[in-house]
Amino acid sequence: MIGTTDSSERYLDLVGYRVVHIALLLRDMVAFALITLGVLLTKFGVSRKVVHPLMFAQIRQAGLRLLPMSIFLGVTFGLVIIGQTVALLSRVGAESLIGTVMVTVVMRELGPLLTAIVVLARAGTSNVVELGTMRAMGEVSALESLGIDPIHYLVMPRMLGLAVSVFCLATYFVLVAILSGWVFAFLQDVPLRPAAYFGRLGDALHWQDFVLFGFKTLCFGVVIAVVSCYHGLARPLRFEEISAVTEQAVVEGLIGCVLLDALFLVGYVFI
Amino acid sequence: MSEAAQVELVRVDVAGEDDPGRLLVRDVTWGIDAGEWWAIGGGPASGKTALLSVAAGLNPPARGVVRIFGRDRAAASESEQTAWRREIGFVFENGGGLLGRLSVAENVALPIRYHSNLEPAEARTRVDALLQLAGLERVADLVPSRLTLALRQRVALLRSLAAPVRMLFLDSPLRGLAPSGIRWWLGFLRELRARRAADGEPLSLIMSAYDFHALRDDAERFAVLENGRFRVLEEADEVAGYREDAAPPAHTADGL
Numbered sequence: 084m085i086g087t088t089d090s091s092e093r094y095l096d097l098v099g100y101r102v103v104h105i106a107l108l109l110r111d112m113v114a115f116a117l118i119t120l121g122v123l124l125t126k127f128g129v130s131r132k133v134v135h136p137l138m139f140a141q142i143r144q145a146g147l148r149l150l151p152m153s154i155f156l157g158v159t160f161g162l163v164i165i166g167q168t169v170a171l172l173s174r175v176g177a178e179s180l181i182g183t184v185m186v187t188v189v190m191r192e193l194g195p196l197l198t199a200i201v202v203l204a205r206a207g208t209s210n211v212v213e214l215g216t217m218r219a220m221g222e223v224s225a226l227e228s229l230g231i232d233p234i235h236y237l238v239m240p241r242m243l244g245l246a247v248s249v250f251c252l253a254t255y256f257v258l259v260a261i262l263s264g265w266v267f268a269f270l271q272d273v274p275l276r277p278a279a280y281f282g283r284l285g286d287a288l289h290w291q292d293f294v295l296f297g298f299k300t301l302c303f304g305v306v307i308a309v310v311s312c313y314h315g316l317a318r319p320l321r322f323e324e325i326s327a328v329t330e331q332a333v334v335e336g337l338i339g340c341v342l343l344d345a346l347f348l349v350g351y352v353f354i
Numbered sequence: 355m356s357e358a359a360q361v362e363l364v365r366v367d368v369a370g371e372d373d374p375g376r377l378l379v380r381d382v383t384w385g386i387d388a389g390e391w392w393a394i395g396g397g398p399a400s401g402k403t404a405l406l407s408v409a410a411g412l413n414p415p416a417r418g419v420v421r422i423f424g425r426d427r428a429a430a431s432e433s434e435q436t437a438w439r440r441e442i443g444f445v446f447e448n449g450g451g452l453l454g455r456l457s458v459a460e461n462v463a464l465p466i467r468y469h470s471n472l473e474p475a476e477a478r479t480r481v482d483a484l485l486q487l488a489g490l491e492r493v494a495d496l497v498p499s500r501l502t503l504a505l506r507q508r509v510a511l512l513r514s515l516a517a518p519v520r521m522l523f524l525d526s527p528l529r530g531l532a533p534s535g536i537r538w539w540l541g542f543l544r545e546l547r548a549r550r551a552a553d554g555e556p557l558s559l560i561m562s563a564y565d566f567h568a569l570r571d572d573a574e575r576f577a578v579l580e581n582g583r584f585r586v587l588e589e590a591d592e593v594a595g596y597r598e599d600a601a602p603p604a605h606t607a608d609g610l
Contacts (some may be wrong), residue, residue, distance in 0.1 A: 129471075225451025227412060227439070228514075231468050232436075
């Protein structure tokens with residue numbers, strides 16, 4: 084009996100410890116995001132000849148270099164899922180639902196989320212490793228000693244670059260997936276003309292979809308940037324800690340994006 | 355401590371950067387006057403880097419008051435602190451914290467470009483002049499990982515001189531250098547200091563070291579970190595007799 088009580092208490096201690104740890108982590112990340120937002124608002128135009136090229140470099144690294152991967156995923160997704168869905172809906176005489184299903188699945192949910200996961204896996208991890216190495220090598224302290232704000236020089240360009248990159252990649256993903264979905268349906272002899280296919284898509288789209296799509300993808304980019312930069316920079320790191328921190332950042336970034344995605348459901352309810 | 359002290363530490367405790375709960379040096383009262391050359395001795399893990407970081411205003415003290423150019427660090431605004439950092443150079447140990455993705459020239463150009471919002475070409479003349487000072491023009495386009503540690507340290511020195519510094523903190527720059535390397539550093543600093551004094555802009559040098567052997571002819575003031583305490587050496591024979599292995603690391607000292 085005593086053993087059971089001890090075990091329960093230990094379990095409760097562990098749960099309590101985890102809850103407090105998560106709450107503190109969340110608080111620190113929100114603080115980090117707010118500091119970055121403050122720097123963005125007050126220093127966006129400062130040293131623009133140095134900082135803005137870093138933002139474009141981030142768009143090249145996280146956006147342009149991931150474009151082939153995003154297009155590949157869009158094509159595959161379109162062929163495998165959308166094509167089959169269109170064929171199935173046509174077979175059961177539910178063509179009228181094609182537009183709604185496509186907008187809900189591709190534009191609102193999977194397009195932004197899959198793109199965010201790809202960007203997190205490629206650009207988010209490289210951010211943690213790069214910033215963590217800079218921190219471990221004393222480069223961040225050296226920047227501070229030169230009067231260069233690390234948030235302004237290292238975090239702000241990444242945040243803006245990742246937000247723009249996720250938005251652009253998700254747009255390409257959605258366009259390619261919709262197009263390849265129709266190609267697959269056409270190859271399966273589904274009697275659906277392009278005008279009807281795109282017409283139904285157009286009927287199902289509202290202007291709010293475009294606003295929420297843009298806002299959601301930008302927010303995903305911000306979440307990835309905050310999580311990856313926070314883990315790379317927020318505390319002194321040793322080299323041996325970098326791989327564990329990267330793993331942690333990927334998990335937290337993924338959870339952050341999924342929770343944010345769920346939060347956007349509230350917005351879609353009103354459409 | 356004179357009234358003209360550029361940096362004053364009053365009853366300051368210094369903690370480790372990676373472990374703020376661990377005090378490395380306690381109860382430091384120290385003033386650095388304009389144009390002075392200080393040498394700070396101490397063994398490994400005695401807290402030299404942490405003390406220099408606090409004195410340079412990079413890190414806050416665990417306790418006590420730090421005044422930089424007469425202003426309390428704790429009460430200073432962000433813009434004031436940024437302004438100080440342009441006037442207080444800091445050369446870090448182990449390669450100087452050069453940015454690994456930038457070339458030598460880009461590293462030296464960074465503070466010039468950042469603070470004046472310049473394109474790379476607009477900073478080139480100033481960067482070339484700095485590189486020439488240390489004879490490093492031939493490595494301008496190399497990334498730091500292609501250089502030896504000693505050369506990286508020289509590049510970091512040039513980078514800190516890119517700003518109009520009035521004080522220069524140097525964290526163990528002579529550590530592990532060959533005699534020729536030590537001669538280069540001391541000759542360079544001597545000449546720099548003489549030139550600045552002639553221009554009426556005295557440059558203060560604060561240098562940490564494992565021993566004072568090489569510095570006895572150049573540094574004017576000496577202090578050591580022993581048993582977690584800061585002690586100024588007033589007598590010449592104390593300076594001559596100091597060896598870093600005589601000072602135990604702070605974390606083995608009683609009470610720390």
